Amino acid sequence: MxxxxxxxxxxxxxxxxxxxxxxxxxxxxxxxxxxxxxxxxxxxxxxxxxxxxxxxxxxxxxxxxxxxxxxxxxxxxxxxxxxxxxxxxxxxxxxxxxxxxxxxxxxxxxxxxxxxPAPHPGVAAVRSELPGVLADLHLWHDTYVEEKGRAVAVHTRRASDPQGAFETLRRPLSDLAARHGLVVEPGRMVLELRPPGxxxxxxxxxxxxxxxxxxxxxxxxxxxxxxxxxxxxxxxxxxxxxxxxxxxxxxxxxxxxxxxxxxxxxxxxxxxxxxxx
Known part of the structure; x- marks a missing residue:
């Protein structure tokens, strides 16, 4: 060794x-x-x-x-x-x-x-809309939302099918982020919505x-x-x-x-x- x-x-x-x-x-x-x-x-x-x-x-x-x-x-x-x-x-x-x-x-x-500095205003808007988006996709109970103050992250590790939930969420969360001037950063079974740049x-x-x-x-x-x-x-x-x-x-x-x-x-x-x- x-x-x-x-x-x-x-x-x-x-x-x-x-x-x-x-x-x-x-x-x-x-x-x-x-x-x-x-x-x-x-x-x-x-x-x-x-x-x-x-x-x-x-x-x-x-x-x-x-x-x-x-x-x-x-x-x-x-x-x-x-x-x-x-x-x-x-x-x-x-x-x-x-x-x-x-x-x-x-x-x-x-x-x-x-x-x-002060947080991006889009983060608060995304935070308030996120529960509805997850509920519409029937993923509210399968996901864990991590509050980051300047960003919001949606974890799929605890889902019955973590990879499937991750793939299902990519497009809707990208659309949600874009509406409020944010971007989505994918990670290991997590999608983070945060300001660009x-x-x-x-x-x-x-x-x-x-x-x-x-x-x-x-x-x-x-x-x-x-x-x-x-x-x-x-x-x-x-x-x-x-x-x-x-x-x-x-x-x-x-x-x-x-x-x-x-x-x-x-x-x-x-x-x-x-x-x-």
């Missing part, structure tokens, strides 16, 4: 090896960016029960003082990710930020406060520029992470080395584009530990 260390030291692409080399050579100029659900926290049927892997905070706290910044980039509200992650008031985590709602909100460990790629690019990072690592596990992968690829073409990590193999396109493919949050924690060393 290969150790995590073997994985860390051998990204399968030249670009990935260059990214890792740059991070290790000048860690104080590196941004380590991570998705939350499925990357730092195991996927669970009820999103409210999601918690960071038990060793994640210790691994992050060991790494954070050595790098320019650690950024957790998530579709969830920043405050929820902070609570579920256990990130508040941890010694060593002063260099951590949480970019919530795909970057629309930001929590800084230094101040412990969240900054956010906000994604993890935009959030990551702006943050890397803001702190003047000279290298970047991004780790994610779902379709919503593809824009962040694209952002790292663009940064690489602009001369900023980067390492792309797929937290698992579930989303084929993510695994195919990654420099390093891991086996779930425990392996991500192992990677963070190895980097800290």
């Amino acid at each position: 290969a150790s995590h260390h073997d994985h860390l030291m051998s990204p399968r692409t030249a670009a990935g090896r260059d990214g890792l080399a740059a991070i290790v050579a000048r860690p104080d100029r590196a941004v380590i960016a991570l998705d939350f659900d499925g990357t730092l926290a195991p996927i669970v049927p009820d999103p409210d029960q999601a918690r960071a892997h038990p060793d994640a905070v210790a691994a992050l706290a060991a790494l954070a003082p050595r790098v320019a910044s650690i950024a957790v980039i998530t579709g969830r509200p920043a405050g929820v990710a902070v609570r579920h992650g256990g990130f508040a008031g941890v010694p060593g985590l002063e260099h951590l930020v949480v970019l919530g709602h795909y970057g629309a909100e930001r929590w800084d460990a230094v101040t412990g406060t969240v900054h956010a 906000v994604d993890k790629g935009v959030a990551l690019t702006e943050y890397v520029r803001e702190i003047g990072a000279e290298s970047v690592l991004y780790a994610g596990d779902d379709l919503g992470d593809l824009p962040a992968f694209a952002a790292v690829e663009k940064l690489r073409s602009d001369g900023v080395p980067g390492l792309l990590v797929a937290a698992d193999t579930v989303i084929t396109e993510l695994a195919e584009r990654a420099d390093l493919v891991l086996d779930g949050p425990a392996a991500v924690v192992g990677l963070l530990r190895d980097l800290a060393r």
